[in-house]
Amino acid sequence: MTAIDTTRPGSDAANKDGPSRLTAHGVHAWFGNHHVLADVNLDMTPLEVTALIGPSGCGKSTFLRLLNRMHELVPSATLAGHIELDEVDIYRGDLSATEVRRRIGMVFQKPNPFPAMSIAQNVLAGAKLGGIKLADRDATVERALTRAGLWNEVKNRLSMNGGALSGGQQQRLCIARALAIQPEVLLMDEPCSALDPTSTRRVEETIGEICSEVTVVIVTHNMQQAFRVSQQCAFFLATEGEPGHIVESGPTEKMFSEPDDQRTLDYVNGRFG
Amino acid sequence: MTDSRTDLAVADAPPPAPPADQGSGKPEPERIRVRSWSWSEAAELGGVALAALSLVWLVYEQLTGLSGGLGFFLCWFATFLIMYWIVQRQRHDKMAARDRLVTVMIGGLAAVIFAALAVIIGYVIFRGYSTLRLHFFTVDQRHVGPLSPATAGGGLAAIVGSLEQVGLALLISVPLGVGTAVFLSEVKGKLGRPVRIFVEAMNGIPSILAAIFIYQIWLIEAHNQVSGFAVAMALSISMMPTVARTCEVVLRLVPGGLREGSLALGGLEWRMVRNVVLPTARTGIITAIVLGITRVVGAAAPALIDGGESNTVNWNPFHGPQDDLPYFVYRLVREPIKAENLRAWTGAMVLVGIVLVLFIVARMFSGTWHPLGWGRGLIDRSRRSRSPLIETDATSNGGSS
Numbered sequence: 168m169t170a171i172d173t174t175r176p177g178s179d180a181a182n183k184d185g186p187s188r189l190t191a192h193g194v195h196a197w198f199g200n201h202h203v204l205a206d207v208n209l210d211m212t213p214l215e216v217t218a219l220i221g222p223s224g225c226g227k228s229t230f231l232r233l234l235n236r237m238h239e240l241v242p243s244a245t246l247a248g249h250i251e252l253d254e255v256d257i258y259r260g261d262l263s264a265t266e267v268r269r270r271i272g273m274v275f276q277k278p279n280p281f282p283a284m285s286i287a288q289n290v291l292a293g294a295k296l297g298g299i300k301l302a303d304r305d306a307t308v309e310r311a312l313t314r315a316g317l318w319n320e321v322k323n324r325l326s327m328n329g330g331a332l333s334g335g336q337q338q339r340l341c342i343a344r345a346l347a348i349q350p351e352v353l354l355m356d357e358p359c360s361a362l363d364p365t366s367t368r369r370v371e372e373t374i375g376e377i378c379s380e381v382t383v384v385i386v387t388h389n390m391q392q393a394f395r396v397s398q399q400c401a402f403f404l405a406t407e408g409e410p411g412h413i414v415e416s417g418p419t420e421k422m423f424s425e426p427d428d429q430r431t432l433d434y435v436n437g438r439f440g
Numbered sequence: 441m442t443d444s445r446t447d448l449a450v451a452d453a454p455p456p457a458p459p460a461d462q463g464s465g466k467p468e469p470e471r472i473r474v475r476s477w478s479w480s481e482a483a484e485l486g487g488v489a490l491a492a493l494s495l496v497w498l499v500y501e502q503l504t505g506l507s508g509g510l511g512f513f514l515c516w517f518a519t520f521l522i523m524y525w526i527v528q529r530q531r532h533d534k535m536a537a538r539d540r541l542v543t544v545m546i547g548g549l550a551a552v553i554f555a556a557l558a559v560i561i562g563y564v565i566f567r568g569y570s571t572l573r574l575h576f577f578t579v580d581q582r583h584v585g586p587l588s589p590a591t592a593g594g595g596l597a598a599i600v601g602s603l604e605q606v607g608l609a610l611l612i613s614v615p616l617g618v619g620t621a622v623f624l625s626e627v628k629g630k631l632g633r634p635v636r637i638f639v640e641a642m643n644g645i646p647s648i649l650a651a652i653f654i655y656q657i658w659l660i661e662a663h664n665q666v667s668g669f670a671v672a673m674a675l676s677i678s679m680m681p682t683v684a685r686t687c688e689v690v691l692r693l694v695p696g697g698l699r700e701g702s703l704a705l706g707g708l709e710w711r712m713v714r715n716v717v718l719p720t721a722r723t724g725i726i727t728a729i730v731l732g733i734t735r736v737v738g739a740a741a742p743a744l745i746d747g748g749e750s751n752t753v754n755w756n757p758f759h760g761p762q763d764d765l766p767y768f769v770y771r772l773v774r775e776p777i778k779a780e781n782l783r784a785w786t787g788a789m790v791l792v793g794i795v796l797v798l799f800i801v802a803r804m805f806s807g808t809w810h811p812l813g814w815g816r817g818l819i820d821r822s823r824r825s826r827s828p829l830i831e832t833d834a835t836s837n838g839g840s841s
Contacts (some may be wrong), residue, residue, distance in 0.1 A: 237704060242464025279697040283719030296707025340700070348705060409757055 186213035187253045187351040194248035196229050203229050205410040209401055216383040218393035221403030224412030227386045231354050236264045268295055269270035276322035276357040278337035287325040289340055293348035299388040307347055315343035316373045335366020342373055370439035371396050390435055395422050402431045488527055492520035504770035561792060569780045581751035589763040590782035597753040598768035601668055603766055604757040606737055608672035609679050614729055617683025626713055643681040645737035650677035655745050665747035668757030674742035683732040688723030708743030730802045737795055765791045
């Protein structure tokens with residue numbers, strides 16, 4: 168059981184000596200015998216937004232799921248290489264999968280609030296599921312919902328079912344749920360692909376606000392979105408029969424204006440993919 | 441396709457609005473109700489049914505001299521469908537006529553099933569009602585002799601026995617059944633396949649086989665006396681696989697995204713099952729339990745073999761013979777005394793009543809149905825958090841941004 172003091176912002180254990188750094192060295196991934204990701208090296212800059220872009224099936228989501236050990240939930244999935252959080256290998260170190268996932272949160276493509284729980288219970292679900300005692304439940308609920316930009320819309324109906332919210336609100340509820348356990352890194356797997364433009368804008372604003380406290384890694388198919396929300400960018404590509412790999416990564420400005428690789432330029436300008 | 445149909449069906453629900461909108465002055469445009477039936481169509485249906493009935497009566501009863509209610513009914517239904525098809529073809533194209541024919545066919549079959557159910561329950565009530573007195577629930581048969589009237593005595597011994605035996609069987613088989621379902625749908629170990637096959641095979645065991653199994657193992661080999669508990673064990677052999685199989689199907693319906701979401705929050709798997717998967721599937725699990733109860737509540741064999749015979753009430757299910765309702769009915773309906781037969785019907789009626797009450801209670805707990813508005817309150821109370829902030833907000837639940 169871990170106790171978290173949620174009264175002070177950014178007060179969790181790992182944040183006290185600077186933000187944590189997530190890095191990947193020579194990462195490979197397989198599903199059975201199918202090699203889907205080869206030799207990926209990426210340094211996710213702390214307290215910045217890193218966007219993973221690339222055409223479908225190039226391994227972006229697989230890479231994202233490797234980062235918080237969701238990959239291993241697929242029975243045939245295997246991997247190689249090193250993924251380190253604060254220089255501790257998340258697969259080989261003393262960290263359990265549960266601990267890794269608590270420190271590296273995740274928001275999915277499709278909003279998945281728990282239907283049997285109220286809005287408030289959804290926010291507190293991470294603590295409940297992880298067996299974490301919260302010092303002040305109400306403050307946690309309010310703080311997480313505020314950070315996710317949802318507090319004003321739901322503060323009068325916290326006991327209502329989470330499923331009664333609109334799609335965009337549900338997705339922000341899922342972001343609040345992930346933020347409530349104070350992760351150091353937040354992974355987002357195409358969080359806006361099921362949302363309308365207005366909700367997308369709200370979620371993007373939320374990303375802009377939370378990245379002062381958490382490192383964000385976002386997978387997106389939307390070039391404009393990647394340009395708007397991210398400071399760092401990595402372009403994944405998989406050619407026919409070959410596993411996916413990173414073609415190029417770097418500051419978003421550079422990636423979108425003068426990338427080193429012609430394929431990156433073609434992709435961000437919508438010439439393929 | 442389905443969506444638009446549902447919308448149209450919903451549009452049917454309100455009564456026809458007055459032609460003019462309030463204030464705007466514009467008349468409401470004429471609405472097209474695709475799914476509604478007009479009077480002429482209803483008359484068509486009725487007329488065809490009557491015509492088919494007349495024709496079949498003429499041919500079946502008068503010309504060919506056939507007999508038998510079932511044959512008459514089948515011939516009438518077939519003739520009705522053929523005639524309905526011909527009538528529809530007069531006014532509609534082939535597609536629309538076929539659509540209507542199938543609608544009527546399915547509606548007719550549903551009506552047959554409903555009628556069968558209504559006849560069974562109605563007949564039980566009709567036979568049992570006249571001799572049902574309030575004291576049927578409060579006294580047993582100890583002072584009833586062969587010459588007592590049908591209203592003498594009561595079924596307390598059997599009612600107590602049934603409730604206790606089914607209750608004990610629930611205590612045994614619900615944890616086992618739900619646990620098995622969780623194992624099959626959440627753990628997915630190598631043992632999953634053999635366990636599922638075993639549970640399915642167990643599902644087919646007749647209750648009399650379960651009864652003699654308990655008789656041999658518990659009463660003969662282990663030297664125990666007949667008791668309500670022995671009956672409950674036999675009942676749970678039948679109940680457990682029903683609960684497990686139904687529960688597993690229900691748990692599989694819980695979206696995988698919820699499981700991923702729970703684990704991505706750093707959730708432990710057993711907490712995920714307890715806090716997310718099982719609550720999400722709650723309605724279905726309660727249905728599984730109700731199905732389990734209905735599977736065993738009418739089984740007479742376990743009480744016949746393992747429960748002993750007792751006309752006096754026995755509150756202790758662990759000691760001494762204990763009656764139950766199915767066995768009570770079975771015993772009394774075979775007696776050569778009219779009054780005893782009438783009591784059997786009363787017992788059958790009470791049995792149906794108990795199943796109905798259990799069904800309503802289960803539905804209320806699952807929150808899907810609340811005849812007096814109780815169910816909804818129950819759910820809201822249980823969902824309300826203990827936290828003061830959330831508590832206050834729950835009372836002023838309404839305003840949205």
